[in-house]
Amino acid sequence: MTMTQNSEPSEPFDARASSLNDVDPAVFEELLRMRGTIDNIDAALVHMLAERFQATQRVGLLKAQYQLPPGDPHREAAQIDRLRRLAESARLDPEFAEKFLNFIISEVIRHHERIAEDHNRDREATGGNE
Numbered sequence: 645m646t647m648t649q650n651s652e653p654s655e656p657f658d659a660r661a662s663s664l665n666d667v668d669p670a671v672f673e674e675l676l677r678m679r680g681t682i683d684n685i686d687a688a689l690v691h692m693l694a695e696r697f698q699a700t701q702r703v704g705l706l707k708a709q710y711q712l713p714p715g716d717p718h719r720e721a722a723q724i725d726r727l728r729r730l731a732e733s734a735r736l737d738p739e740f741a742e743k744f745l746n747f748i749i750s751e752v753i754r755h756h757e758r759i760a761e762d763h764n765r766d767r768e769a770t771g772g773n774e
C-alpha cells in the first residue's frame with residue numbers, strides 16, 4: 645500500500661448526510677455546526693494515529709533488528725496508568741481511555757510481529773547477515 649502524506653481524500657464528503665427526518669431546519673443547522681466540530685476532531689484523530697503508527701513502525705524495525713520482544717508489559721502498565729490519570733483530569737472515562745490504548749497497542753504489537761517475521765525471513769535469505 646502506498647501512502648501519500650497530508651493528501652485529502654479525493655471523494656467528496658457530504659457533511660449534510662443524515663437519516664434524520666422531519667427535523668426543524670434551524671435545529672438541523674445547529675446540529676450541522678456541532679457535527680462540523682466532530683468532523684474536525686475525527687480528522688485530527690486520523691492524522692495523529694497515522695503519526696503514531698509511523699513512529700511505532702520505526703520502533704518495530706529497531707526491535708526486529710536487535711531481536712527485542714514486540715511487547716513491553718512494564719512500559720504498557722506505565723502508559724495506561726498515565727493515560728488513566730490524564731483522562732480523569734480531562735473528564736474522560738478512564739476505562740474508555742485504557743480500552744482505547746490497549747486497542748491501539750494490540751494493533752502495534754501485531755505490526756511488530758509482522759516486521760520481525762519479515763526481518764527474520766530476509767536475514768535467513770541472506771545467510772544470517774544484516
Ligand SMILES: O=C(O)C(=O)C[C@]1(C(=O)O)C=C[C@@H](O)C=C1
Nearest residue numbers: 703714715716717719720749752
Ligand atoms: O514502546 C515500545 O516498546 C513499543 O513497542 C510501542 C508500544 C506503543 O504502542 O506505545 C507498543 C508495544 C509495547 O508493548 C509498548 C508500547
